[in-house]
Amino acid sequence: MMALSDTDNYFELFQLPEQYDIDTLQLSDRYRELQRVVHPDRFVGASAQESRLSQQKATLVNDAYHVLRDDLRRAQYLLQLKDIEYLEHKLNDSMFLMEQMELREELDAVSASRDLDRLSVLFSRTQQLQQACKEQLRLHLSLSGDLQAACDDVFKLQFLNKLCEEAEQLEDTLY
C-alpha cells in the first residue's frame, strides 16, 4: 500500500520531528486540529473548487495519520524517506524463520482443535515477539542506527502482524 502524495512530508504536515519515537497523544490532537480546518464538512456550501481542495487535503491528512500512528507503517515510511529499499530486502535469519514456521504450525493446530485457550497462548507469544521487534526498530532507526538492521526488523514485524491478523480471523470463526 503506498501513499498517493510523494511531495508532502507527513511529519512536516503534523509539525512533528522526523523520527520513529512519536508522541501519540500529540499526534491524535494534531490530527483533529487539522481535520477541523480541512474536512469537506467545513465546505458544504463552498464552491466546487474549495470543496475539491478540501477533499484533497483531508485525504492527505488521513493518509498521513494512518501511516504515522502505526509502528510498522511509520518505520516503513522513515525508510522510504531515507531512500532505503526495504521491499527488496531479504532476511537472513534462519532462527527467526524456523520460529515462524513453528508458530504457523501451531496456528493450524489451533484451527483443527478449536481450542480457545491454546489460541490465547499463541496470541500472547506473538505479541511478545512484536514488542521485542519494535524495541529493535527504535534502536536501529535512531540517529546512530543501523538501517539495514532496521530493514530486518520491518521484515519480521510484517511477518508477525500477518500472523496476528490470521489468528484474529481464526478467532472470529471460533465464536
Place this chain on the structure above:
Amino acid sequence: MALLQISEPGLSAAPHQHRLAVGIDLGTTNSLVAAVRSGVAETLPDADGKHILPSVVRYRENLSPVVGLQALEAASDDSLNTIASVKRLMGRGIEDIKHLGSRLPYQFVEGESQMPRIQTAAGEVSPVEVSAEILTVLKGRAEQSLGGDLSGVVITVPAYFDEAQRQATKDAATIAGLKVLRLLNEPTAAALAYGLDQGAEGIHAIYDLGGGTFDISILRMQKGVFEVLSTGGDSALGGDDLDRALAEWIMEQADVKDDAQHNQLRHVMAIARAAKESLTDTDVVQLELDAAFGVAWHGEIHRKEFNQLVDNLIFRTLVACRRALRDAGIAAQEIKEVVMVGGSTRVPLVYQKVGEFFGLQPLTTIDPDKVVALGAAQQADILVGNKSGDDALLLDVIPLSLGLETMGGLVEKVVPRNTTIPVARAQEFTTYKDGQTAMSIHVVQGERELIADCRSLARFTLRGIPPKAAGGAKIRVTYQVDADGLLTVSAKELTSGVESQIEVKPSYGLEEKEIETMLRDSMSYAKEDLEARRLREAQVEADRLIESVEVALRADAKLLSEAEYNDVEQALSTLRVVNQGDDHNVIQQHMSVLQKVTAEFAARRMDASIKQALTGHQVNEI
C-alpha cells in the same frame, strides 16, 4: 430553554438566511423527521400529533398511494398491495431477494434492469419508488411544520449498508425532490444526539438493533470531534427476526403450515410483534389467533421461553460487537458508555446481555425510537451552515472493505473496512499473459476472500497497454472515496501513461435515465419547466460562489497581490451582473471564470489555515 429570536420586519437577524434542513430516519419499520428549532432538535408530528410514521405504503388502483398508519392497518387485508419493511429490499437484486426467503408476501417481477419490481394494484413499483413515497410524506410534513422549502436533508442509513443500498437511498431522495446533504450512519447519528446534548468525552459504543438491521459503532468523542473508530453489524438481522422466531414458534404450536395464505402469515407476525412488545413489561402473554385468518388458536408464552427463542440472535450481535472492538483496537473496559438505539433494544434480554458484555448499564435516556432522527437533524443543521465553525466535526469510516478481483476469483483488498474517509489508496498490478494489451478491473465490496462471496460494484477495462512479456506492465489502480462515501476507481499503466477511470455506480442502482423519468412522472415536478429549473439552480449555485469568494476576500485579501486582487474583483462583478440575466449557460460560463482566477487563492488560503491551526495549537501548549 432557548428564546425565539424575532427580527424587525424587513431585517434579517443573521448575516445569512437561516436555511431549513431536516434529519430523516428512514427506518425498516418506522420513519421520522426531525429539525433543530431555536437550538433544540425535535421530531416533527403530523396533523394528528403523531411523530412516528410507519414505513408502510399501500398501493391502490387509480388512486394515489396511502402511507403510514392507514396503510399499516390494511396490511393484513390487502397484503399484496401493502409494502412493509421495504428497506430490506433497497439496493438488492432479484437473487438477493430469493436469499432473503420466500416468506416475503409480495409478487416480484423481473424488469429490464437488475432491480426487482413488485406487482401492485397500481402497477409495478421498485423498492426505491416505495421509499420515495415515504420520503415525500415526511418532506411535506416538514415543509408544513417549518413553513418553507427545505435546503437539504440528512438521511440516515445503517452503517453496514453497502454501496448499492446507499445509492438506492439517495435515488429515493432524488425522486422525492429532496437534496441530500449527507447520508449519515444511524449509530453515528445516535452518538451525535447524545454527544451534542451532553458534551460527552471519551469512547462510546452505540448498539443499534433496528427493525431489519443491526449496527455496532465504536466512537471517540474528543474536543468536539467525533471520530468513528469502527463499525460492524449485520444488515440482515433485526427486530423483525425476533418477531419471526416467535412467529415460527406460534405456527408450530398452532399447527399453521408454512404455505399458509399471505394474510394469515401477516396476522401471525402481528401477534408475535405485539407479544414481544408486551413481554418487555410482563412475564407472560396470552396469544390468540383469529379464526378469520384461517386457524383459531389460543396459547401463552412466558418471557423465559421467548428468551430461549431469541438467545442465539442476540449472541450474533455480540460477536459483531467483539469484532468492532478489535477493529477499533479498544478493550471492552475502555468503553465509557453504551448507547442503546432502536425499538428492539427494549427487549429485556438484549439490555441484559449487552450490559454484561460491556460491563456497563446501557444508556437509554433519549427515546431509542427518536434518537437517530434527532442526531440527523443536528448534523443537517451543522452542514447547512446554521452554526459557526467551532461546531462538532464528524470523521466517518467506510463500513466494508473495497477491493478488486485478481486471478482465480480471489479478492485483493485495496481499502480495508473502517478506514477513515475521505481516502485514496493505490496498489500496483501486472499482466499475466505475454503481449496482453487490456486489463479488466472488477470492483467489489466485502470482507470475504472469494469473489463469489463479495458484492460486485462495477467493471471497467483499461485498454492500450503496450504489449510486453507477462509481468512487464505496471498498472497502478487507485481507489478514491470522498467524504460522502462515493467511490471512484482509476487505473493507469505506469510506463506508457495510459489511463482509464470510472465513478462507481452499483450494479443494482437505477439508471440515470430511469431517475429522470421518475422525476418527470412524480407530482413534485410535473408543473415545472425544466429550463426554469436549470436557471434557478444555476442562480443559487452562483449566489453561493459569490458569497464564498466575498467571505474569502474579506478574510484573506492579504494573500493576494494587487493585480491578483483586481482580477478576482473583476470576475466577481461580472458574475454578479450575468446572474441577473436568464441564461443558465452564461452563468455557468462566468462561474468557471471566477473559479479559475480564484484557484490559486483558494489553495493559499487552505495552506494558511493549516499552518494557523497548528500554530495556535503550539501557543496553547506553551
